[in-house]
Amino acid sequence: MRESEVIAEVVARNPTLATAGGATVLVPPGDDMALVELRGRRVLVAADQVIEGRHWAPGTPLRLVARKALARNVSDIAAMAGVPSCAVATVALPPDMPDDEVRALAAGLHDAGLEFRCPLVGGDTGTLADAGAPLVLSVSVLAEPGPSGRVVTRSGARPGDLLCVTGTLGASAGFGPGGHHLTFTPRIAEALALVDALGDRLHAMIDLSDGLAADAGHLASAAGCSALIEAGRLPVAPAIGWREAVGLGEDYELAFACDGPPPDAVCGTPVRVVGRFEAGRAGQVSVDADGMRHDVSGLGWEHGR
Ligand SMILES: [Mg+2]
Structure with missing residues (x-):
């Protein structure tokens, strides 16, 4: 199944989303971020992951890998014309990963959070069962609309633009x-x-x-x-x-x-x-x-x- 097909399946369930929980869904799946309204306040939310061997080459310093994982999410915030608020991350670690590499990941996320004004405020780590399994790093971000209040979506282009x-x-x-x-x-x-x-x-x-x-x-x-x-x-x-x-x-x-x-x-x-x-x-x-x-x-x- 291709990524676009997976997203299409999620988008197809949209009609049930608006009333599914405490949030009112203003921009549903299919854009760079979702926009929801919580007690009258609009919040942007998204998640994105990077996988060893797919999003970075072997030998890449893990500080940079961590930075990329957060930066990709912050780039999605930019796409909506949002302002970063904070991030949470989960890491699936190979069982044989040295401690200093785990520390490099944590330091990279921390430093990137400061650099992008999107601090890491929580998360979780797990250890993979298979020694050969690739490292996976997933980051979720929250953001707010910018000072103008305008959120820009993917839809809205017109012929002639x-x-x-x-x-x-x-x-x-x-x-x-x-x-x-x-x-x-x-x-x-x-x-x-x-x-x-x-x-x-x-x-x-x-x-x-x-x-x-x-x-x-x-x-x-x-x-x-x-x-x-x-x-x-x-x-x-x-x-x-x-x-x-x-x-x-x-x-x-x-x-x-x-x-x-x-x-x-x-x-x-x-x-x-x-x-x-x-x-x-x-x-x-x-x-x-x-x-x-x-x-x-x-x-x-x-x-x-
Ligand atoms: Mg994007």
């Missing part, structure tokens, strides 16, 4: 120790600045974890339209072609839909118009390159669950 990205794409092409995927800073400040700068002209937003082709597809799907990317406009890392730039993923930049031009930069981070949304098949993403239109709807990182 510009497709824009922050920063550089393809920087995680080297998926090893020391790569961008381990050292990126989630775009919290940039997201809040975009809300301020664009106001109601900012229609939808997502963070780029799966690659622009897939993540623009998520925006287009949610809006029932298609997206067209112009290869010549992509802000690509050195020695990276357009296919890698839209397909590799782990950029942790923001992609957003807006009506009219965005600012050239926010908080010192460049903003680029890379394409536009069009009336077309829902979720279809194409790239204009070399005088041809390439369908890249299938490109990008689909997690194998």
Whole structure:
């Protein structure tokens, strides 16, 4: 079963969610975070995990692994234009893991919590039965809407909207120790600045974890339209072609839909118009390159669950 199919199963149960407990569900599963209302206060909540061998290469310092686990969650907070509150984490440890590595994980989570203003306030550890089993680190985060009160979801793009990205794409092409995927800073400040700068002209937003082709597809799907990317406009890392730039993923930049031009930069981070949304098949993403239109709807990182 693919990740998108698992999520579809969860989303299909949505109608029962709104009255399931004490929270009113305002943004259900299927976005970067859920938004719930608790006693009149809106709270964003999400969980995300990293698995050894899948999200980091052997030999990666565990402090950086812990940082990545939290940073991915904080990047989802940025996607909603939220402000981090706190985090909890669970770790499934291989039985033979040395104590100093367990301490490195704990220190990494603590330090990342301070760095991202999202302190670790609880969690749990368990030990795996199989000596060969990979380390798994799962983090859950709580967040609040930013000062404007605006929460930006994946849905809301309209045909004619510009497709824009922050920063550089393809920087995680080297998926090893020391790569961008381990050292990126989630775009919290940039997201809040975009809300301020664009106001109601900012229609939808997502963070780029799966690659622009897939993540623009998520925006287009949610809006029932298609997206067209112009290869010549992509802000690509050195020695990276357009296919890698839209397909590799782990950029942790923001992609957003807006009506009219965005600012050239926010908080010192460049903003680029890379394409536009069009009336077309829902979720279809194409790239204009070399005088041809390439369908890249299938490109990008689909997690194998
Ligand atoms: Mg995300």
